[in-house]
Amino acid sequence: PLFLLPFVWLKTSLYVPAIVQSIIMSLGIGLIFWLGQKIFNRKIATVAAILSAMEPFSALISVQIMTEAMFVSLLAPAILLMALYIKKNHPLQLYLASVLLAFSALTRPIAFPLIILIPIAARLNKYATQQSYPWKKTFLALIICFGILSPWLWFNWSKLHTLKFSSVNDMQLYAYHGKIFDIWRKEHGAPASDRLPDMDLSPIN
Numbered sequence: 001p002l003f004l005l006p007f008v009w010l011k012t013s014l015y016v017p018a019i020v021q022s023i024i025m026s027l028g029i030g031l032i033f034w035l036g037q038k039i040f041n042r043k044i045a046t047v048a049a050i051l052s053a054m055e056p057f058s059a060l061i062s063v064q065i066m067t068e069a070m071f072v073s074l075l076a077p078a079i080l081l082m083a084l085y086i087k088k089n090h091p092l093q094l095y096l097a098s099v100l101l102a103f104s105a106l107t108r109p110i111a112f113p114l115i116i117l118i119p120i121a122a123r124l125n126k127y128a129t130q131q132s133y134p135w136k137k138t139f140l141a142l143i144i145c146f147g148i149l150s151p152w153l154w155f156n157w158s159k160l161h162t163l164k165f166s167s168v169n170d171m172q173l174y175a176y177h178g179k180i181f182d183i184w185r186k187e188h189g190a191p192a193s194d195r196l197p198d199m200d201l202s203p204i205n
Contacts, residue, residue, distance in 0.1 A: 003017070003021075003070060004017055007020075021069050021070065022069075024069070024070065024073050025069050025072070025073050027073070028052075028072065028073035028076060028077065029049050029052050029053050030049070031076075031077050031080075032045075032048055032049050032052050032076055032077070032080065033045045033046065033048065033049035035077060035080035035081065035083075035084060036048045036049065036080070038084050038087075038088075039080065039083050039084050039087055052076070067107050067108050068108070070107050071104055071107045071108040071111070074100050074101075074103050074104035074107060075100070075101070075104040075111055075114075077097075077100055078097045078098075078100035078101040078104060079097075079117070081093045081094070081096050081097035081100065082094065082097045082117060082118075082121040083121075085097065085121055085125060086121055086124045086125045086128050087128065089125060089128070089129050089131075091134075091137045091140075094118070094121065094122070094137060094138075094141045095140065095141055095144055097118070097121070097141075098118060098141040098142070098144045098145040099144060099145070099148065101114060101115060101117070101118070101145060102144070102145045102146075102148035102149050103148065105149060105165070106148070106149065106152060109165050109166035112149075112165045112166075115142070115145055118138060118141050118142055118145065119138050119142075122134050122137060122138040122141075149165075152165075153165065
């Protein structure tokens with residue numbers, strides 16, 4: 001929704017955010033190539049960029065307004081920056097990865113558990129550099145990540161009274177899968193008194 005906000009405010013055509021989204025995905029491919037060169041070499045970076053550009057699902061969603069497009073453009077650089085941190089041992093790379101990982105989780109909650117990659121990257125950095133575990137860098141990266149996520153977590157707690165990161169998962173489980181199951185029961189003779197109640201999907205103010 002935050003991505004679409006300026007286009008709604010400007011009252012643009014739906015083609016405009018779709019085009020901007022395609023441009024962002026193209027920049028993501030370029031970033032994958034650049035980071036691939038930094039981590040590995042030019043050949044591997046070229047193959048990675050080509051595979052990323054030709055991957056069918058990404059090509060399909062690049063012309064549609066879907067969260068997957070922004071998600072891939074945020075998550076892939078985050079993981080590559082962590083790999084670059086393991087190799088180069090520059091804390092800024094870990095901090096930038098934390099920022100991108102937080103925004104990818106806000107884009108699609110499925111990335112929230114991937115926060116565990118931050119201490120894992122720090123552990124691998126310890127082995128790569130033969131130094132002590134970077135506790136301060138790890139904690140700072142986690143603070144940055146959760147600092148970005150904290151407004152959303154607070155909203156879920158204050159408005160929905162839940163500590164879950166995604167407030168829509170349970171609703172989706174009931175509204176979609178439960179509804180399909182209810183239709184199946186109706187087709188097999190379930191009485192109206194034994195049907196699932198309709199769920200209130202009105203916006204939360």
